[in-house]
Amino acid sequence: MSGMVQPLNLVPDKSNEQPAPNHVNTNGSNGTDDKANESSTKTSRFDPLFTEAVVNATGPKANPRLRKVMASLTTHLHDFCRENEITVDEYMAGLDLIIAAGKWSTEQRNEMLLMTDILGLESLIDEITYTLAGEAADAPTATAILGPFWRKDAPKLKMGDSIVKKDMEGSDHASMHGRILDSETGKPINNAEIDIWHTGPNGLYEQQDPDQPDMNLRGRFFTGPDGEYNLYCLKPTSYPIPNDGPAGKLLGLLDRHPMRPAHIHFIVSAEGYKPLTTQIFDRKDEHIGNDSVFAVKESLVVDFVPKDGGSKAKFDLRYDFKLIGYEAARKGGVEGGTPVAP
Numbered sequence: 001m002s003g004m005v006q007p008l009n010l011v012p013d014k015s016n017e018q019p020a021p022n023h024v025n026t027n028g029s030n031g032t033d034d035k036a037n038e039s040s041t042k043t044s045r046f047d048p049l050f051t052e053a054v055v056n057a058t059g060p061k062a063n064p065r066l067r068k069v070m071a072s073l074t075t076h077l078h079d080f081c082r083e084n085e086i087t088v089d090e091y092m093a094g095l096d097l098i099i100a101a102g103k104w105s106t107e108q109r110n111e112m113l114l115m116t117d118i119l120g121l122e123s124l125i126d127e128i129t130y131t132l133a134g135e136a137a138d139a140p141t142a143t144a145i146l147g148p149f150w151r152k153d154a155p156k157l158k159m160g161d162s163i164v165k166k167d168m169e170g171s172d173h174a175s176m177h178g179r180i181l182d183s184e185t186g187k188p189i190n191n192a193e194i195d196i197w198h199t200g201p202n203g204l205y206e207q208q209d210p211d212q213p214d215m216n217l218r219g220r221f222f223t224g225p226d227g228e229y230n231l232y233c234l235k236p237t238s239y240p241i242p243n244d245g246p247a248g249k250l251l252g253l254l255d256r257h258p259m260r261p262a263h264i265h266f267i268v269s270a271e272g273y274k275p276l277t278t279q280i281f282d283r284k285d286e287h288i289g290n291d292s293v294f295a296v297k298e299s300l301v302v303d304f305v306p307k308d309g310g311s312k313a314k315f316d317l318r319y320d321f322k323l324i325g326y327e328a329a330r331k332g333g334v335e336g337g338t339p340v341a342p
Contacts, residue, residue, distance in 0.1 A: 055075065114148045140322045141276055142278065147265060154195055154219055155220065156221075157219040161232070169202075174314070175315070176230070176231055176232070178319045179226070181322050192269065193220055194229055199217070240257075261291055261296060262282040262285040262287075274323065278321075288301065
């Protein structure tokens with residue numbers, strides 16, 4: 001797939017030219033929300049009625065939310081192309097990149113998600129989804145992106161077990177413990193599931209590394225009535241996101257590095273609560289302020305504290321997760337989420 005996408009060759013900036021007016025009114029006969037299309041009031045030398053015609057092609061039976069979102073998406077995409085005067089060659093190069101990302105995606109690697117990550121899109125949507133809920137008096141744990149390497153049905157383990165199936169060079173074991181709490185009441189949550197995964201010290205997830213056992217450094221734990229959890233994992237390491245595919249190609253074209261700060265992934269869920277997808281980050285990592293996928297949040301930065309000799313782990317970390325209930329989430333403006341399957 002090398003050589004598939006060529007660097008963009010944008011036309012010269014013509015912003016000083018005096019274009020003809022192009023005010024697009026998208027409040028057509030099908031009831032389109034014109035607020036979603038305010039960006040089309042920009043001037044352009046191109047057909048002033050084209051975007052309106054595309055938006056108003058949506059039929060009256062379309063879902064109202066879908067109608068609004070697609071009207072806005074269409075308007076902004078059209079404005080982007082007009083503003084930058086995207087050529088056919090550039091358009092096809094972009095499509096080639098997207099098609100290649102689809103072909104690279106497998107059960108073990110989601111290249112499309114990785115593409116959105118390096119553009120900051122997943123982190124932005126994550127922020128939008130949880131901002132209102134985060135303004136509550138006692139906010140739930142901040143969210144972070146899922147990333148492309150989560151796997152379904154990680155092994156169920158007992159509290160106190162380790163997710164480390166095979167020691168590797170550079171492995172520093174860590175004891176991680178804390179509680180799963182209701183963000184409103186502060187009460188412990190019974191039977192909450194903690195799905196945890198991270199890379200090996202070589203920076204590879206197990207499905208990337210043939211030398212690691214299947215489901216290495218992954219596990220699911222379930223709390224008791226006290227909401228407490230304790231487990232053993234590794235102190236995480238920084239690593240480059242996969243840059244051998246289309247996402248890496250895009251990073252190269254943008255002259256950007258692929259590094260992610262050391263982190264551990266979690267999905268924490270319980271019946272009646274909105275599942276929490278998040279990460280925690282090692283404060284001492286050199287890339288903590290320059291994450292290639294823009295996922296670091298201050299409340300998710302932690303300190304791995306060295307432990308005394310003779311312990312099963314070299315480092316200790318206490319961290320409490322706070323979940324928000326569905327009703328509280330709706331009041332706070334956070335919709336969606338799938339209840340935990342029995």
